[in-house]
Amino acid sequence: MTTTAAPDVTAAGRSDIAHHLHPYTQLRQLEQDGPLVIVQGDGVHVVDEHGKRYLEGMAGLWCASLGFSERRLADAAHRQMLQLPYYHAFSGKVPGPVTELVKTLMAWAPTPELQRGRVLFANSGSESNDTAFKLVRYYNNARGRPAKKKIIARQKGYHGVTAAAASLSGLPTMHQHFDLPLPGVLRVSAPHFYGNGKPGETEAQFVDRLVQELQDLIAAEGADTIAAFIAEPVQGAGGVVIPPDGYFPRIQAVLKQHDILLIADEVITGFGRLGQPFGTNVFGLQPDMVTVAKMLTSAYVPMSALMVSDAVYQVVADASASVGTFGHGYTYSGHPLACAVALETLRIYTDDDIIGHVQRVAPRLQAGLRQFAEHPLVGEARGLGLIGALELAADPASRKPFDPKRGVGAYLVKRAQAHGLILRVLAGDIIAFSPPLVITEAQIDELLAKTALALDDTLAWVR
Numbered sequence: 146m147t148t149t150a151a152p153d154v155t156a157a158g159r160s161d162i163a164h165h166l167h168p169y170t171q172l173r174q175l176e177q178d179g180p181l182v183i184v185q186g187d188g189v190h191v192v193d194e195h196g197k198r199y200l201e202g203m204a205g206l207w208c209a210s211l212g213f214s215e216r217r218l219a220d221a222a223h224r225q226m227l228q229l230p231y232y233h234a235f236s237g238k239v240p241g242p243v244t245e246l247v248k249t250l251m252a253w254a255p256t257p258e259l260q261r262g263r264v265l266f267a268n269s270g271s272e273s274n275d276t277a278f279k280l281v282r283y284y285n286n287a288r289g290r291p292a293k294k295k296i297i298a299r300q301k302g303y304h305g306v307t308a309a310a311a312s313l314s315g316l317p318t319m320h321q322h323f324d325l326p327l328p329g330v331l332r333v334s335a336p337h338f339y340g341n342g343k344p345g346e347t348e349a350q351f352v353d354r355l356v357q358e359l360q361d362l363i364a365a366e367g368a369d370t371i372a373a374f375i376a377e378p379v380q381g382a383g384g385v386v387i388p389p390d391g392y393f394p395r396i397q398a399v400l401k402q403h404d405i406l407l408i409a410d411e412v413i414t415g416f417g418r419l420g421q422p423f424g425t426n427v428f429g430l431q432p433d434m435v436t437v438a439k440m441l442t443s444a445y446v447p448m449s450a451l452m453v454s455d456a457v458y459q460v461v462a463d464a465s466a467s468v469g470t471f472g473h474g475y476t477y478s479g480h481p482l483a484c485a486v487a488l489e490t491l492r493i494y495t496d497d498d499i500i501g502h503v504q505r506v507a508p509r510l511q512a513g514l515r516q517f518a519e520h521p522l523v524g525e526a527r528g529l530g531l532i533g534a535l536e537l538a539a540d541p542a543s544r545k546p547f548d549p550k551r552g553v554g555a556y557l558v559k560r561a562q563a564h565g566l567i568l569r570v571l572a573g574d575i576i577a578f579s580p581p582l583v584i585t586e587a588q589i590d591e592l593l594a595k596t597a598l599a600l601d602d603t604l605a606w607v608r
């Protein structure tokens with residue numbers, strides 16, 4: 146039964162409640178509270194329908210890297226709309242701007258093997274991960290390995306919401322009532338030492354345990370049934386999980402030994418969030434496929450891409466010749482508007498040395514977050530580059546979490562909003578930080594000061 150909206154919900158809010166099925170929202174709660182209607186953006190700030198300004202501490206959904214008013218992107222979009230608003234890349238055609246974008250992307254690609262490879266465009270991270278899911282099947286069928294199809298994914302992983310991408314994701318709310326995951330997805334633990342480490346276990350022992358878990362799974366299932374392993378270099382929506390030292394090199398060695406492809410989901414980490422172009426660079430990965438989205442266009446228009454290594458491409462190309470076509474692609478794969486915006490975004494990253502800027506300002510965010518580790522509500526403060534998290538705890542010493550039903554993290558985010566800061570709560574009362582990459586040190590100080598107010602408000606409420 147629809148609930149009644151609170152009296153302060155505006156006309157715009159009422160219209161929204163009446164007709165909009167919101168993504169990732171407790172819908173009954175929304176019917177009462179109404180939405181926060183955002184109508185404008187400038188720099189790292191957004192403005193609501195009442196004119197209240199917020200520092201966007203999440204860059205929207207980890208994506209608006211250049212903030213909310215980059216004129217060069219608007220101009221690039223406008224020029225492209227006038228010149229060629231749409232064309233496609235099916236059956237031997239290609240929109241002009243794609244030809245330049247693939248060249249630019251290849252120069253960004255994090256490994257030589259990917260730089261020699263190919264890029265397949267889509268409109269969202271979900272679609273690109275869905276494409277990867279399909280492509281590993283195609284690849285192994287083409288290699289005459291039809292049994293080698295399963296994909297290993299991790300708990301707390303987030304790979305998107307198509308049926309395949311949600312299946313790869315390791316968050317229970319993405320599966321409940323959807324009859325997911327699909328068959329063929331295997332699961333291993335998240336490299337979350339704070340949450341998954343056993344009492345007395347060192348980080349090195351924790352890594353040993355995760356490597357053993359992977360080896361045991363491969364032995365039990367049979368390597369000849371496993372096609373790929375998918376991982377975010379830093380798990381984002383699952384809690385901003387920074388892998389412990391040694392984790393990826395050890396995992397990667399096991400995968401190589403068993404001819405299991407590595408898919409790096411760089412949808413959040415791609416294009417500088419960690420202070421390096423990709424997480425692949427940070428952790429020394431050698432992925433066979435990489436998915437990117439979000440900061441590829443600074444989120445100004447939807448676009449994602451799947452980079453595939455030359456070795457994978459060659460197999461796929463041979464198979465397309467025997468099948469008659471590579472039977473996959475979206476109407477908007479390589480949409481010219483998105484290409485133009487992506488190209489301009491990548492030019493700005495270079496012109497303005499955005500990655501250098503992240504390296505310069507990130508220590509301020511990380512040091513500020515680490516100071517909150519002393520706060521009585523905080524179990525762990527963690528992060529890397531311009532991504533971070535505060536994991537709240539009822540008893541930080543024993544890492545005892547709050548009862549999820551209390552909604553402590555949600556309360557904190559509400560208080561932050563009251564103080565003019567937009568943050569996001571992740572499952573487990575984890576508060577995420579992922580500001581636009583253009584944030585200044587002074588704005589980071591503002592973000593930290595508002596966070597401190599929200600933490601203190603929440604402490605008063607909890608007690």
Ligand code: PLP
Pocket residue numbers: 206268269270271272274303304305306377381382410411412413438439
């Ligand atoms: N992969 C990762 C790591 C993500 O964080 C997300 C979205 O947050 C996705 C994939 C899905 O991307 P999209 O929402 O564009 O489909």
